[in-house]
Amino acid sequence: MPRPRTHDEALRLRLLDRAGELLSTEGAKALSMRRLAADAGTSTTAVYSLFGGKGDLVNALYTEGFRRFEARMRAVGRTGDVVEDLVRFGLAYRDSALASRHLYSIMFAKAVPGFEPNEEAGALAMSTLEPLLETVRAGIEDGVLGGAPAEVVAHSCWAFVHGLVSLELNGNLPAEFDKGGSYETALRANATGWLR
Template identity: 65%
Template sequence: MPRPKTHDDALRVRLLDRAGELLSTQGASALSLRKLAADVDTSTTAVYSLFGGKPALVRELYVEAFDRLGRRLHAVTPTGDPHQDLVHLGIAYRDSAVADPHLYAIMFGDAIPGFEPDEEAHALALSALAPLLRTISAGVESGVFTGPAASMTMACWAIVHGFVSLELTGALPPGLDVSSTYETALRNNLAGWLQPAPTDT
């Protein structure tokens, strides 16, 4: 008698990745559990076993997307220099988006019409961004940045989100040195938030 296929974490990840690809490239109407299972060479029983249904699958996809981003950001080792740490975090943010472009719209776009994260999923998403918020707050409190922290956070996110979105949609000019231009944009944005150096009177 053949052994049943194992519904393990590797299968869970393959299903989530394929679900993200379907949503980001073909839209919400393309995500059916039968198609998803067929694309990953498994059964709808496996999908139900791992997720319990489509709404739970969508929620898990949202959580997985932020979990991968969070792992990248939390892997950045603090140097004690908030300015340099934010550059490193910005680069890690882009690295995450480029590694999993099919998940970016799940986090910040409208790939899942009508989906609203529950309180727990929303808290998990915020925890992924904790290194960014912590570094900015520490920089403002120590006098490195002018702040306020909330305004600076939004400005920094606008820079990285706008650039990454243009990159993922293929809207950047051909031949552009993307990595170098991105880092320059990060540094120039942060320069505007630095406390002015004291002047002798």
């Protein structure tokens, strides 16, 4: 009697990565359970047993993107120098986006029309900014940062980084913009602007 096929974590991640690639390169119409199964060399039964329906698959993509992002944000070593730490968070954001660019559009660009994350996925997405918020709050408490509430400073830093990364991912940065050096210089200038 043949051994039953297992639908393990490795297959789940392979399917999520392929689904993200389909979305980012061909758009929402390209994402079908049948195509995904064929591309990953598995059965549609495996896809349905791992994710349920297409909506659940998209929610799993969103969640996986933010899990990876959260891991990078939480891994940022803090120096105690607020400007340096804000720059480090910005670099971690970019690293995460470049490493998982195929998930970025589902996380931030509404790649699937009508998709709304479930409550748990939405809470995870919001919690990923907590390390940044903690750093900003500490900077305000220490009298180093000022001029606005912590949430305003943190979300403004996030928006700045998000804008630069989105321009890079979409190929909209000018050729003379050194993606490594200029990016860090811009992050540092933005962070310094919040100093008291």
